[in-house]
Amino acid sequence: xxxxxxxxxxxxxxxxxxxxxxxxxxxxxxxxxxxxxxxxxxxxxxxxxxxxxxxxxxxxxxxxxxxxxxxxxxxxxxxxxxxxxxxxxxxxxxxxxxxxxxxxxxxxxxxxxxxxxxxxxxxxxxxxxxxxxxxxxxxxxxxxxxxxxxxxxxxxxxxxxxxxxxxxxxxxxxxxxxxxxxxxxxxxxxxxxxxxxxxxxxxxxxxxxxxxxxxxxxxxxxxxxxxxxxxxxxxxxxxxxxxxxxxxxxxxxxxxxxxxxxxxxxxxxxxxxxxxxx
Amino acid sequence: xxxxxxxxxxxxxxxxxxxxxxxxxxxxxxxxxxxxxxxxxxxxxxxxxxxxxxxxxxxxxxxxxxxxxxxxxxxxxxxxxxxxxxxxxxxxxxxxxxxxxxxxxxxxxxxxxxxxxxxxxxxxxxxxxxxxxxxxxxxxxxxxxxxxxxxxxxxxxxxxxx
Ligand SMILES: Cc1cc2nc3c(=O)[nH]c(=O)nc-3n(C[C@H](O)[C@H](O)[C@H](O)COP(=O)(O)OP(=O)(O)OC[C@H]3O[C@@H](n4cnc5c(N)ncnc54)[C@H](O)[C@@H]3O)c2cc1C
Ligand code: FES
Ligand code: FES
Numbered sequence: 001x002x003x004x005x006x007x008x009x010x011x012x013x014x015x016x017x018x019x020x021x022x023x024x025x026x027x028x029x030x031x032x033x034x035x036x037x038x039x040x041x042x043x044x045x046x047x048x049x050x051x052x053x054x055x056x057x058x059x060x061x062x063x064x065x066x067x068x069x070x071x072x073x074x075x076x077x078x079x080x081x082x083x084x085x086x087x088x089x090x091x092x093x094x095x096x097x098x099x100x101x102x103x104x105x106x107x108x109x110x111x112x113x114x115x116x117x118x119x120x121x122x123x124x125x126x127x128x129x130x131x132x133x134x135x136x137x138x139x140x141x142x143x144x145x146x147x148x149x150x151x152x153x154x155x156x157x158x159x160x161x162x163x164x165x166x167x168x169x170x171x172x173x174x175x176x177x178x179x180x181x182x183x184x185x186x187x188x189x190x191x192x193x194x195x196x197x198x199x200x201x202x203x204x205x206x207x208x209x210x211x212x213x214x215x216x217x218x219x220x221x222x223x224x225x226x227x228x229x230x231x232x233x234x235x236x237x238x239x240x241x242x243x244x245x246x247x248x249x250x251x252x253x254x255x256x257x258x259x260x261x262x263x264x265x266x267x268x269x270x271x272x273x274x275x276x277x278x
Numbered sequence: 279x280x281x282x283x284x285x286x287x288x289x290x291x292x293x294x295x296x297x298x299x300x301x302x303x304x305x306x307x308x309x310x311x312x313x314x315x316x317x318x319x320x321x322x323x324x325x326x327x328x329x330x331x332x333x334x335x336x337x338x339x340x341x342x343x344x345x346x347x348x349x350x351x352x353x354x355x356x357x358x359x360x361x362x363x364x365x366x367x368x369x370x371x372x373x374x375x376x377x378x379x380x381x382x383x384x385x386x387x388x389x390x391x392x393x394x395x396x397x398x399x400x401x402x403x404x405x406x407x408x409x410x411x412x413x414x415x416x417x418x419x420x421x422x423x424x425x426x427x428x429x430x431x432x433x434x435x436x437x438x439x440x
Pocket of ligand 1: 100108115123
């Protein structure tokens, strides 16, 4: 049971949602954007969050788009992970989404909620980092489009009152060879010890990781090391471990040492698989 | 747009219209159980992990602990009490897919949605759907057999199971 009360709004336009947010704030209230609501409900029930109003984004048509617009794949932030997993518009994203949570939860979890949530995994972000996708953000003055790397790399950089409307990805990224793998502590349905998404673009491996550090990431330095064939595979893997962008995640699901061990195994598989793939 | 913290809403549950006052903060699980006396959806983890609270929204399985009641307005809600079709339940009984029964309503609804939405699933698809529910008595194999037997009956009758 959620112990506190809140107002519930379901705007039908972007402008209405943003205006509501700032009006509620101006009236001394704490508004909160709401999509699938799974994280919000759990956190509210456990007294980790308290708000005065929730603004449900699912009624905004732009947030529900999921289609190619010319050569651009447009994914609205309120599209569920099941819808994405069951489609084949961006096969790597479908595979990564299918490995998040379980099907019934995916029927409710949205892509925007997954990548904007407060948990450190945000696995659905990985394919977008590989594809250098763009994000459309609602802000006080209107709408802005920017690189996913600016907003979601190493944490979520949205300002108060801003929300994610859409993610736009160039269609070519649906066609590159890809591989993803998710390793959990035991059952299939669990947070990742290591979740790895990769693509081979113009002969070079791109890789993005979740579960390894306190945030999902893709870094240039790590890819340079991984693609440097003048070194042995073993040396490259060790170099990747030396070039992680933050401290290795260490919690009850997996210790730092275990995560690094699993990461090394997965990178070895990736290097094997990418041989002969152009 | 609703500014109050409690509202009069109309819910469409098992084909019936129900008018009731609900707090915006109330999850459907508790509206069903405490206000409507529909006890089939069970509280388990209340965290989206176990599936014992599963209901169908427009035919899609949803954890009722992870949906606000106000979100369900204008949608068709089906609970185990509304699944009058006995064939799914019978297949669970025939295959010994029930022990204590706590998880059973969730499994039956999820299995029903599976056979309705995917008439010819392979093992991987069946596993993907059943993965959403946890059976504390660990009757997983029997539950999977029950789903397969439903699918076989449906196939043998050229798609008309009911
Ligand atoms: C059973 C279960 C298993 C899970 N397993 C995994 C897993 O394996 N891997 C993984 O990565 N995650 C996993 N998760 C976590 C889940 O993906 C996140 O909690 C996600 O935030 C839920 O999405 P939602 O749409 O339900 O979010 P909501 O609860 O609606 O929102 C979550 C947060 O994101 C914000 N938000 C939502 N939409 C937007 C938007 N468009 N713009 C800006 N901010 C927004 C909200 O304000 C809120 O702070 C799991 C969750 C469950 C319930
Ligand atoms: S009680 Fe809802 S998923 Fe466990
Ligand atoms: S039959 Fe007891 S929990 Fe499944």
